[in-house]
Amino acid sequence: MISREPSMPHLDRRSFLVTGLAAGAVATIPASAALAAPDPATETGQSLAGRGLRTDPFTLGVASGDPSHDGFVIWTRLATAPLAEDGLGGMPARPFPVLWQVYSDAGCRRTVRAGVAMAAPEWGHSVHVEVDGLSSDREYWYRFRVGPYLSPAGRARTAPHPMSFGGPLAMAFVSCAQYEHGYFTSYRRLAEENPDLVLHLGDYQYEYTRDTYTIPGGNVRDHEGPETETLAGYRQRHAQYKADPDLQAAHAAAPWLVVWDDHEVDNNWADEVPEKPEVPQPDFLTRREAAFRAYYENMPLRRASIPRGIDMQLYRRVRWGRLATFHMLDTRQYRDDQGCGDGYRDCPAAVDPARTITGAEQESWLLNGFRESRAQWDVIGQQVFFAQRDNNAGPAKVTSQDAWDGYVASRRRITQGWVDAKVRNAVVLTGDVHAHWAGDLKLDYDDPTGPSVGSELVATSISTGGDGADSDPAAHPFLAINPHLKFYNNQRGYVITKIEREQMSADFKVLPHVQVPGSEAYTRATFVIEDQVPGVQQTYLRPLDPALRRSRPITVEETVELETKRP
Incomplete structure (x- = not known):
């Protein structure tokens, strides 16, 4: 097989760091700190996270995958206009910080893991978070937030020990x-x-x-x-x-x-x-x-x-x-x-x-x-x-x-x-x-x-x-x-x-x-x-x-x- 360098847009060091977050390496913070962060529904929160978004970006839903005994991947992709012909989903050409949270209950009240991932335009504003440190063989729920917008909740589970x-x-x-x-x-x-x-x-x-x-x-x-x-x-x-x-x-x-x-x-x-x-x-x-x-x-x-x-x-x-x-x-x-x-x-x-x-x-x-x-x-x-x-x-x-x-x-x-x-x-x-x-x-x-x-x-x-x-x-x-x-x-x-x-x-x-x-x-x-x-x-x-x-x-x-x- 011929192995070729990507012909997609070249990424400099700064872009690579941002894209790396979007592609899986996420900034994880304690659940209490995430919940104490500026509320994305406030004017301050919007300026930090939701600036430039006038409609819900969670039109493509959420997903989880590849479970292990202590975690799984959670996914979303931001798109305010999902059928845009340019494939960019109507999103501005800049990265967006996305707050993610994992819960131990279906009502999404008890947060057990949380952090921030960057949704970068180089990767279609997708987010892949590899969550770990969870208990084995049990159900969890998760969702994402950008500015005032909250995603639907998804159900995931870990494998047995x-x-x-x-x-x-x-x-x-x-x-x-x-x-x-x-x-x-x-x-x-x-x-x-x-x-x-x-x-x-x-x-x-x-x-x-x-x-x-x-x-x-x-x-x-x-x-x-x-x-x-x-x-x-x-x-x-x-x-x-x-x-x-x-x-x-x-x-x-x-x-x-x-x-x-x-x-x-x-x-x-x-x-x-x-x-x-x-x-x-x-x-x-x-x-x-x-x-x-x-x-x-x-x-x-x-x-x-x-x-x-x-x-x-x-x-x-x-x-x-x-x-x-x-x-x-x-x-x-x-x-x-x-x-x-x-x-x-x-x-x-x-x-x-x-x-x-x-x-x-x-x-x-x-x-x-x-x-x-x-x-x-x-x-x-x-x-x-x-x-x-x-x-x-x-x-x-x-x-x-x-x-x-x-x-x-x-x-x-x-x-x-x-x-x-x-x-x-x-x-x-x-x-x-x-x-x-x-x-x-x-x-x-x-x-x-x-x-x-x-x-x-x-x-x-x-x-x-x-x-x-x-x-x-x-x-x-x-x-x-x-x-x-x-x-x-x-x-x-x-x-x-x-x-x-x-x-x-x-x-x-x-x-x-x-x-x-x-x-x-x-x-x-x-x-x-x-x-x-x-x-x-x-x-x-x-x-x-x-x-x-x-x-x-x-x-x-x-x-x-x-x-x-x-x-």
């Missing part, structure tokens, strides 16, 4: 939120579940300009601005998504662990290769750099993820006491380009042992993590389908080259790695394919009678693809061709899990509609993974709703079309 299992963990995971295809009701329903932790596995936002990626009957709302290719464009698009009240509710409900997939940059990009390499795109690396910078600015990430030019450290490990270790992967930034194109192919390159989807360094990091893990559950949060999905009943393998099927040796090395390390319970969490799936993981998919060595749970989209339709999961042709796959559903929604020492249960939540707002969520199916019993076991399946079902089973060709976008 490293030597403690803690209680059951309510963890939800989601992916693929195309703003134009539907309302973000799934995020609202997720927030109402009151989870302890949320994983977003990619396609948080989409790059297309309006009327480029459309669904039958037409999109229900439109993107602002051109296709995202510049820093201003990515900032504007992130702001449009963050301004959605349902997404804000989900961010405020619990800490998030985020990783990207392709649409945060460009459809089906791979390392330094754009979606369409045959079309000259000399500015692709500049585009990638802008996308990475905007992604960091808009996510509750620690300072370790501050981008440096075209590179950004996103893969990382988060431990939830002794109960679970989350290995969050980046399967875009380091991969070899897809072989034989991006779609379903019988592709010789797929089995090339030299090809990788993670890159050698990340693969080594992951395998070392397996060897060192003492967790009850090792959870791999990543982007694209892990298990084999052959869509051809004959001898040839016709698989998606954009998924792990396009990198068979890479998948085998990682699967063998957790087997050799004697990982107690390996569970892969996946997004990308706009449908719910559940299945068993194998070392040898050509031997359906061979032992299962792990489990995969796949979340459908939040909104991408529009409403979708219900169907008999057993009637999907992929399940007949691939007996290790156990469940399929093509409605929108999310997955919420309960992780305990004895088992992990997963409720596949769906919504009848997302093309109109307000639908209620219900559980379509529940699967359980028992401790030290690899593979998924169905414990509940809701009967088909006649009003929502398809008139006929879905076909292989329709599945491929649902998952593939070629504007």
Whole structure:
């Protein structure tokens, strides 16, 4: 990989110090001192903090992320006009001191930590505060203040102590939120579940300009601005998504662990290769750099993820006491380009042992993590389908080259790695394919009678693809061709899990509609993974709703079309 110096505005020493505060290094002061500081609602307070702000700058809400046993990240980004075309959110071109406070009660009366962080224009007036020194395994609340303006409050929580299992963990995971295809009701329903932790596995936002990626009957709302290719464009698009009240509710409900997939940059990009390499795109690396910078600015990430030019450290490990270790992967930034194109192919390159989807360094990091893990559950949060999905009943393998099927040796090395390390319970969490799936993981998919060595749970989209339709999961042709796959559903929604020492249960939540707002969520199916019993076991399946079902089973060709976008 080429490592380049950032082409973003040059920062002198003074600017670096201010930006460093905005990017994570915060001035922390005792809670009593923060509360005794000049009241931002007074004339003095406004002159110190809110000068130049005539409207509420907290239009993008608040968020928390990457919890540890003694803290977490809290985030906000100031924007008085979030959809401004220049991407600056209507903010004056100067830094703003932002007071942050963490509370031990939902009423925000008992302050336990507080300080001041600088929201600098160089980083889109974003604020990332790494709060520490808190008690383990408990809830906290937080909010921000600038001048007379007070942000909404968010709920966060710390992980259990490293030597403690803690209680059951309510963890939800989601992916693929195309703003134009539907309302973000799934995020609202997720927030109402009151989870302890949320994983977003990619396609948080989409790059297309309006009327480029459309669904039958037409999109229900439109993107602002051109296709995202510049820093201003990515900032504007992130702001449009963050301004959605349902997404804000989900961010405020619990800490998030985020990783990207392709649409945060460009459809089906791979390392330094754009979606369409045959079309000259000399500015692709500049585009990638802008996308990475905007992604960091808009996510509750620690300072370790501050981008440096075209590179950004996103893969990382988060431990939830002794109960679970989350290995969050980046399967875009380091991969070899897809072989034989991006779609379903019988592709010789797929089995090339030299090809990788993670890159050698990340693969080594992951395998070392397996060897060192003492967790009850090792959870791999990543982007694209892990298990084999052959869509051809004959001898040839016709698989998606954009998924792990396009990198068979890479998948085998990682699967063998957790087997050799004697990982107690390996569970892969996946997004990308706009449908719910559940299945068993194998070392040898050509031997359906061979032992299962792990489990995969796949979340459908939040909104991408529009409403979708219900169907008999057993009637999907992929399940007949691939007996290790156990469940399929093509409605929108999310997955919420309960992780305990004895088992992990997963409720596949769906919504009848997302093309109109307000639908209620219900559980379509529940699967359980028992401790030290690899593979998924169905414990509940809701009967088909006649009003929502398809008139006929879905076909292989329709599945491929649902998952593939070629504007």
